[in-house]
Amino acid sequence: MIDLIQKLPKAELHLHIEGSLEPELMFRLAKKNQIEIPYKDIEDVRNAYNFTNLQTFLDIYYAGANVLITKDDFYDLTWEYILKCVEDNVIHTEIFFDPQTHTERGVPFEAVITGIKEALADAKEKYGITSCIIMCFLRHLSQEEAFKTLEEAMAFKDDIIGVGLDSSELGNPPSKFKDVFKTAEEAGFKLVAHAGEEADFSYIYEALDLLNINRIDHGVQSIKSPELMQRLKDEQMPLTVCPNSNIELKVFGNYKEHNIKELLDYGLNISVNSDDPAYFKGYINQNFINICENLPLTEDDIVTLVKNSFRSSFIDDELKATYLAKVDLALQ
Ligand code: HPA
Numbered sequence: 524m525i526d527l528i529q530k531l532p533k534a535e536l537h538l539h540i541e542g543s544l545e546p547e548l549m550f551r552l553a554k555k556n557q558i559e560i561p562y563k564d565i566e567d568v569r570n571a572y573n574f575t576n577l578q579t580f581l582d583i584y585y586a587g588a589n590v591l592i593t594k595d596d597f598y599d600l601t602w603e604y605i606l607k608c609v610e611d612n613v614i615h616t617e618i619f620f621d622p623q624t625h626t627e628r629g630v631p632f633e634a635v636i637t638g639i640k641e642a643l644a645d646a647k648e649k650y651g652i653t654s655c656i657i658m659c660f661l662r663h664l665s666q667e668e669a670f671k672t673l674e675e676a677m678a679f680k681d682d683i684i685g686v687g688l689d690s691s692e693l694g695n696p697p698s699k700f701k702d703v704f705k706t707a708e709e710a711g712f713k714l715v716a717h718a719g720e721e722a723d724f725s726y727i728y729e730a731l732d733l734l735n736i737n738r739i740d741h742g743v744q745s746i747k748s749p750e751l752m753q754r755l756k757d758e759q760m761p762l763t764v765c766p767n768s769n770i771e772l773k774v775f776g777n778y779k780e781h782n783i784k785e786l787l788d789y790g791l792n793i794s795v796n797s798d799d800p801a802y803f804k805g806y807i808n809q810n811f812i813n814i815c816e817n818l819p820l821t822e823d824d825i826v827t828l829v830k831n832s833f834r835s836s837f838i839d840d841e842l843k844a845t846y847l848a849k850v851d852l853a854l855q
C-alpha cells in the first residue's frame with residue numbers, strides 16, 4: 524500500500540503555506556530578521572506542538588509566522604514546500620495563504636504574494652508542478668477587514684484563483700462573511716471555506732447556502748446529518764479532508780476513529796490533504812499512510828481519493844484529463 528501511495532501522482536487542495544514552515548527554517552529566519560521566538564532549540568519547538576484543539580494550534584501557528592518578513596522569506600517557505608511535493612509526487616497544488624497574518628504586522632501584501640508566486644513559477648519550470656493560490660480571510664477578524672483585504676488583492680487578481688475562510692471556527696460562522704464572499708464571487712473568484720472542522724454541521728449548510736462555495740475544507744462533521752450527507756453526495760461537493768490535522772487537533776481521538784472511510788463509502792467526493800504539515804507530523808503521503816494503517820481502506824479507495832483530488836481541483840478540464848490519465852498510467 525505504501526508503494527501505491529508513493530507512486531501515484533496527486534493533487535493537494537488544502538495546504539496553508541504558513542503551515543509548512545518547518546522549525547529549521549523558522550530558526551534561520553528568526554535569526555536573519557532578528558525576531559524573537561519562544562523556543563531555545565528545534566526540540567523545544569517540537570515539544571510545543573502539542574495541541575488540544577484548533578485554537579491552541581492557531582496561537583502557535585500565528586507566532587511562528589512572525590518570522591516571515593521579506594519576499595525572499597515567502598519564496599523560501601514556498602520552495603521548501605515544493606521540495607516536499609516532489610518527494611511525495613504531488614504534481615498539482617492549490618495553496619492557501621493568510622495575507623492578514625502578515626499585513627497586520629506591516630509586511631506588504633505584495634511581498635507575500637510575489638514571494639509565493641515566484642517560487643511556484645520556478646516549481647513549474649523546474650519540476651512541471653502546476654499550482655493555484657487561494658487567499659483566505661481570517662474569520663476571527665471582521666468582515667470589514669476581509670473587505671479591505673479583498674480590495675488589496677484586486678491588484679493581484681490574476682495571481683489568485685479563489686478566496687477561502689480559515690482560523691478560529693467556533694463563534695465565527697460563515698454567515699459573518701456573506702457579503703464579502705458575494706463580492707468576491709462577482710469579481711470572479713472561486714470560493715472555498717473551512718466548515719464543519721470543529722463546529723457543527725450547521726456551519727456547512729451556511730457555507731453552502733450563504734457563501735455558495737465550490738469546495739468545503741474539512742467538512743467531517745457532516746456525518747452527523749443524514750440529510751446533509753445525501754445532499755453532499757447528490758451534488759458531489761468536494762470535501763478536502765486532512766487526517767493528521769484532525770488527529771493533532773483532537774477532532775477525533777485517534778486514526779481508528781477517523782470517519783474518512785465512512786464518508787468515502789457513502790459516496791462523498793473526498794480527497795486527502797496535509798493542512799499544516801510542519802505542525803501536524805507529516806506531508807500528504809504520511810496522511811495517506813496513517814489512514815491506511817488504521818482503517819480498512821482498499822487500494823481502490825486510495826485510487827478514488829487521489830482521482831478525487833484532481834477532479835475537485837480548479838484546473839481546466841483538459842489538464843484534469845491529462846492528470847487523471849497519469850494516475851491510470853502509474854497503475855499499470
Ligand atoms: O485547520 C485549520 N483550520 C482553521 N484555520 C486554519 N489555519 C491553518 N490551519 C487551519
Ligand SMILES: [Zn+2]
Pocket residue numbers: 537539689717740798
Ligand atoms: Zn486548513
